[in-house]
Amino acid sequence: xxxxxxxxxxxxxxxxxxxxxxxxxxxxxxxxxxxxxxxxxxxxxxxxxxxxxxxxxxxxxxxxxxxxxxxxxxxxxxxxxxxxxxxxxxxxxxxxxxxxxxxxxxxxxxxxxxxxxxxxxxxxxxxxxxxxxxxxxxxxxxxxxxxxxxxxxxxxxxxxxxxxxxxxxxxxxx
Numbered sequence: 001x002x003x004x005x006x007x008x009x010x011x012x013x014x015x016x017x018x019x020x021x022x023x024x025x026x027x028x029x030x031x032x033x034x035x036x037x038x039x040x041x042x043x044x045x046x047x048x049x050x051x052x053x054x055x056x057x058x059x060x061x062x063x064x065x066x067x068x069x070x071x072x073x074x075x076x077x078x079x080x081x082x083x084x085x086x087x088x089x090x091x092x093x094x095x096x097x098x099x100x101x102x103x104x105x106x107x108x109x110x111x112x113x114x115x116x117x118x119x120x121x122x123x124x125x126x127x128x129x130x131x132x133x134x135x136x137x138x139x140x141x142x143x144x145x146x147x148x149x150x151x152x153x154x155x156x157x158x159x160x161x162x163x164x165x166x167x168x169x170x171x172x173x174x
Contacts, residue, residue, distance in 0.1 A: 004105055005066045006112040009074075011052040015064065018071035019048040026095045027157045032130035033093055037157040051076065051093075063112055065096075065105045072100040075109040077116055089117045091127035094135055106138045114142075114171060123171045130156060131163035144169045 009015045023044040027035045035043070054060045059080040065073040073096035081088050091113060096105045117125060129135045131149055140146075144167035153164035 003067060004072055004103075004108055006063055006108050007066070008116075009052075009055070009062045009064045011056050015071075016045060016048045016052060018064075019051075019062075019074060020045040022071055022074060022095055022097055023047065023093075025098060029098050030157060031095060032133060032154065032156045032162060033095060034154075035157065036155065036159070039157075060092075061113075061116055063109055063116075065100075065109050067100060070097075072097050072103075073105040073109055075106075075113050077113045077120075077122075079120055079122065087122060088124045088126065089120070089122035091125055094127075094129075094138075101134075106135065107142065110138065110142050114169075114174075118171055125169045125171065126166070127168075128164050128166045130154070131165050132156075136165060139167050142169070143174065 020041055023033065023035070024039050024041055026033055027037050027039040051060065051062060055062050059078065061077045061079065063075050064071050075094040076092040078090040078092050094106055094109060114125065127139065127144065129139065147166040147168055149163050149165045151163045152161040154162060156162045
């Protein structure tokens with residue numbers, strides 16, 4: 001798990017293009033990240049422009065994992081919650097490029113997201129993922145606890161119903 005630089009991504013057209021391409025690749029390879037295949041690059045780019053605007057306003061932090069100049073993966077830490085949940089953040093859009101899978105990118109991104117959550121006073125993390133996602137084992141290995149599973153919750157990128165597993169982690173007890 002060496003050789004990757006993890007850093008917050010500022011609003012930058014080059015980063016948006018890299019994130020767009022990663023999202024399109026993730027959906028094409030079956031990643032269930034709220035989009036359907038085929039994902040038009042313009043749709044992916046519009047999503048990331050909105051996410052970057054949200055990051056600029058302090059609502060989220062978008063992390064990138066870089067292998068040199070190549071974006072190897074990303075994850076978002078969504079900081080803004082309702083008034084009665086100032087201690088909570090959500091993990092969103094964990095993606096690793098197909099060529100970098102199995103090299104620890106997801107683990108490094110999640111560890112960085114947890115550290116940033118604590119820096120921002122967030123001690124309770126939530127996330128969800130498709131039941132058949134490769135990320136399930138990553139989250140469990142990192143100490144996230146299953147809350148439960150909702151069968152047939154969403155469509156995968158190819159139109160098949162899939163379940164969703166909800167996870168949480170208390171960073172105070174880590």
